Structure formats: C-alpha cells, structure tokens
Amino acid sequence: MEKKELLYEGKGKKIFLTDNDNFLIAEFKDELTAFDATKKGFEKGKGALNCQISSELFELLEKNGIPTHFVKKLSDNEMLIKKADMIAIEVVVRNIATGSLTKRLGIPEGKKLPFALVEFYYKNDELHDPLINDEHALILELAKDEAELEELKRLGREINVILKSFFDKRDLILVDFKVEFGRDKEGKIILADEISPDSCRFWDKKTGEKLDKDRFRQDLGNVKVAYEEVLRRIVE
C-alpha cells in the first residue's frame, strides 16, 4: 500500500493517508511530551519501540477477542491501520492509585483499588482533557448513546483483564492505562491509537521500578532503557 499525504499529526504519531480509502499508516515519533506538552523531550528509537510494543499488544488483544484497528507492522516505526471515526474520549482504566487520581481525590499513592476504575476524559487540548461523566459525554455528543458508553467501559475492563494477566506473568504490574476507540465502516467500536509505555504505567513486580513515561514526566532518566525492558518482557 502506498503512503500518501499527512492526514493528522498528534503528539506521539503522524497519520498518513494511503492509496486505499479504508486504510491509514501510523508513524510513531521519537518526541516525548507530558503535562499537555508543556514538557518536551526526544528519545531516539522511542517511536520504533512504541510501534513494536503496540503491534505485539494489538495482536494479543485481537487473539483474545478485542477488535482493533491494527492490520500489520510495516517498518520499524510504521503500522498499517484500519480507518476509523475516532471517539474523542480517553478511556482510562486504573488498578492502582497514582498520577491524577492521587492528586484529585487524595487516594494514597500505590493503593490497590478494590475494583478496576474506568474513567472518561474529554480529548480536547484547549480544555486540558478534563475528566467527564457519562452525561457530559452525551451532551457533548462524543458518543451516540448510553449503550456506546457502556461498550467503551466493557471493552476497557476486558482489555484490562487480558493485559493485567499477560504482564503479571512477566513480573510487571499494570498500574493504569489509557485507550482510545473509533468506529469502523460498519459503526462497530474498535480499539485504536496505541498501547505503549507512553499510555500505560508499568511497575516492576519485584523492585517497584517505574518502566513507563513517568520516567520522563518525573525526570528519572533511562527512559529508553525502560521501554526496551517492557518490550523484552513482552517478547520473551
């Protein structure tokens, strides 16, 4: 498939048109951003790592019954994906309290939650991706109806069950993650965007070491080494 003009550039990826209207190409970037892109960084090879990690995880999820936009990996940092009408909701699933949950509600850092918490954030840079409830999502017309919101929650929880057990076997704790969904040609909801250490938090089960973008957010160093370690555990 031929790569055509740039359709959209996000913080972590560029999306290109192809000569087939049903498919796009996602190119993963080496840039890192945090806190609404007020903090910027660059890590050579990060894009390739996220492309490989995302490809592995999309395949794992597909095998376990989650529909995704993933078609195939094309190169080190390029992925062929199905075109989808993106839903402007960031679905965050949390197993352990940290990050904005700790800040917003004062739940102690590292506390294991009694059940997986699913949250919706409105994907809107100008508004700084605010936390929203179901009614906000409907009023903003981000989702068609309540059934669609329930489907996002169901898929978020299901993805959590699959990934949590996969990473647990590899001595990594899946602390929380963010996923995004779109509607395919038939209107079916499919998992889109990426699943990588940019969008998940992983803690080493034995040492508690952070192996994700918090290393960049908190200036802990060794960002790429951490992403490489996550990939090593996925493919081992």
Ligand code: TMP
């Ligand atoms: P938070 O604790 O900052 O709300 O983040 C929750 C999870 O979502 C964490 O795994 C990081 C991920 N995330 C993103 O992928 N993109 C974002 O813009 C934010 C704020 C969080």
